[in-house]
Amino acid sequence: MNAIETHDLCKSFHGIYAVENLNLTVPEGAIYGFIGENGSGKSTTEKLICGLLVPTHGKIKLYGKPYRNPAERAQIGTLIEDPACFPGSTVYQNMMMQALNLDVKDPEDEIARVLDLVQMTEHADKKFGKCSLGMKQRIGIAQALLGHPKLLVLDEPINGLDTEGCRIVRETLQYINREEGVTILITSHILDELSKIATHYGIIKEGRLIQQIRAEQMSERCRDHILVRTANDMKAFGFLRRQFETETSESGIKVYGEPDSMKISAMLMEEQIPVVQLETKRIGLEEYYIGIMEEARSA
Ligand SMILES: Nc1ncnc2c1ncn2[C@@H]1O[C@H](COP(=O)(O)OP(=O)(O)OP(=O)(O)O)[C@@H](O)[C@H]1O
Numbered sequence: 001m002n003a004i005e006t007h008d009l010c011k012s013f014h015g016i017y018a019v020e021n022l023n024l025t026v027p028e029g030a031i032y033g034f035i036g037e038n039g040s041g042k043s044t045t046e047k048l049i050c051g052l053l054v055p056t057h058g059k060i061k062l063y064g065k066p067y068r069n070p071a072e073r074a075q076i077g078t079l080i081e082d083p084a085c086f087p088g089s090t091v092y093q094n095m096m097m098q099a100l101n102l103d104v105k106d107p108e109d110e111i112a113r114v115l116d117l118v119q120m121t122e123h124a125d126k127k128f129g130k131c132s133l134g135m136k137q138r139i140g141i142a143q144a145l146l147g148h149p150k151l152l153v154l155d156e157p158i159n160g161l162d163t164e165g166c167r168i169v170r171e172t173l174q175y176i177n178r179e180e181g182v183t184i185l186i187t188s189h190i191l192d193e194l195s196k197i198a199t200h201y202g203i204i205k206e207g208r209l210i211q212q213i214r215a216e217q218m219s220e221r222c223r224d225h226i227l228v229r230t231a232n233d234m235k236a237f238g239f240l241r242r243q244f245e246t247e248t249s250e251s252g253i254k255v256y257g258e259p260d261s262m263k264i265s266a267m268l269m270e271e272q273i274p275v276v277q278l279e280t281k282r283i284g285l286e287e288y289y290i291g292i293m294e295e296a297r298s299a
């Protein structure tokens with residue numbers, strides 16, 4: 001079952017498409033990292049999914065049902081842009097207002113649970129306006145978690161967090177995903193942090209989805225390797241493939257399995273194949289994303 005499906009989803013503002021024919025699939029239980037440049041349509045898509053905006057065209061399904069179904073909508077917890085809080089009221093009072101708005105059962109217990117999850121219990125009596133940016137982000141996440149939602153939609157929840165704040169949010173999201181089976185759709189520009197938790201990725205550019213990929217599939221494509229270019233790549237490939245797991249690519253021959261680059265160089269010299277370039281490549285989400293964006297630009 002998919003938690004979210006969008007079918008040819010479109011949203012235009014004053015005749016300009018912010019989201020265009022978007023087909024997003026978020027499987028139940030996923031932590032779906034939704035990434036793209038500024039203005040590419042991530043927040044707009046999330047607002048459409050949460051019912052904060054109405055699509056110009058296309059369909060959204062939550063757990064197989066239309067998103068307008070109130071029972072389905074009630075199962076979404078959201079943090080899109082800043083949390084809606086009163087600066088003059090305390091963290092606890094703001095939590096209570098939101099709990100009452102959402103008609104959460106046993107609000108006192110529920111507030112204690114979510115504040116504990118994001119490690120904000122000790123700041124419950126602080127005025128919201130006096131909280132740091134990182135604290136405000138965590139309060140927003142706590143509000144999104146009220147009432148045990150099945151699906152969380154978060155827009156840049158780790159923006160502005162320090163290392164410790166990032167760790168708390170990461171562990172909270174991993175915990176509710178693992179222990180409570182909560183599906184999470186999350187946007188972030190902090191790709192290194194996102195790659196620690198995401199199970200799936202969607203890459204959006206100018207309102208269009210350019211790639212949707214499982215994290216394992218991405219790691220497969222991103223495997224560390226040594227890139228070799230020689231004066232005779234055909235001969236080098238024939239030779240190297242007998243010793244290592246090897247693949248040809250536009251940029252050169254890729255040798256996998258963490259072999260020693262000095263050893264490869266010596267072996268090729270012995271075969272009298274002059275080496276032009278030999279480089280150890282370590283590829284993370286960031287490099288992968290940059291590569292995909294470059295491909296999309298030149299397409
Ligand atoms: N309410 C609105 N009225 C007019 N244009 C809008 C509105 N909301 C968004 N847009 C436009 O839609 C496009 C997509 O914006 P969106 O906020 O979804 O991007 P984003 O991917 O979330 O960017 P960022 O990474 O900066 O948060 C932008 O060109 C933006 O100016």
Ligand SMILES: [Mg+2]
Pocket residue numbers: 042043044155
């Ligand atoms: Mg945004």
